[in-house]
Amino acid sequence: MLKIADKTFSSRLFTGTGKFNSAAQMEAALLASGSELVTVALKRIDLKDTEDDILMHLQHSHIHLLPNTSGVRTAKEAVFAAQLAREAMHTNWIKLEIHPDPKYLMPDPIETLKATEELAKLGFIVLPYIHADPVLCKRLEDAGTAAVMPLGSPIGSNKGLRTIDFLEIIISQSNVPVIIDAGIGSPSDAAKAMEIGADAVLVNTAIAVSGNPAVMAEAFKIAVQAGRMAFEAQLGLIHSQAVASSPLTSFLDD
């Protein structure tokens, strides 16, 4: 079982709530995914449409909310957003996202480290979204992070694990759970992430924009389970030459 801070998770597939066509479609996909940790963003209430409340679609006993700080540009704004999220959603868990550049949404490592230090001191369970930077991961551990969430490729790009060499380094030396976030485009990407030893993956776009989000969510669920099983069963070594699987007896020779 995966443990982060005080919570244990039987599902290693975390999901996001963005980009679905409707709340009903989102809810069906989240339930099919089996996910127990689900991200939400913050927004100013639309005073002309005060019935618009995503939370009523997330009220399932197995689903824990993970509010994010998307939209902030600095550590100071992130701390404020985390405090607003805690007020609104009664959780001290926060997905820390500080990505000021709208084109590539690259996380700002300096502001993220500062915010992690401050939020950890304030009692938050901090899950920071970061580049696949092994050095930053160790600095975040020192700052009191509950997990690290390195990216596979840019948010929403569906490009998969372009950072895999660095993800492997992060996984090999991390003392906190490693959740691969961003860019996972297909169940095979998720399986690969789990095979290399990730503790969990966070998937949103690849499910939400697919032709059938509920079925895709289930495909991700199975892929994550398969990848984790493969990791635990220990994959065979990779060789540069053939290694025969059948006995090379010369049974046709005289």
Added chain:
Amino acid sequence: MEITVNNQAYTIDESCSVAGMLSAVLQISGDGIAVAVNQSIVTRPEWPRHLLRAGDQVMLIRATQGG
């Protein structure tokens, strides 16, 4: 007196609390929302006793779809 709520102007009575503004003026329940006045969070237990002043900038936040 005038205040703004999420950048929209509202007229409220003198001595209106945050709780009063939410229920009487905006007619929204407080479930799942966070309130900040002039960039400072007003926690739920403070809503009934935190009185608004003319010119206050109120921000109301709730969850939305996001990854």
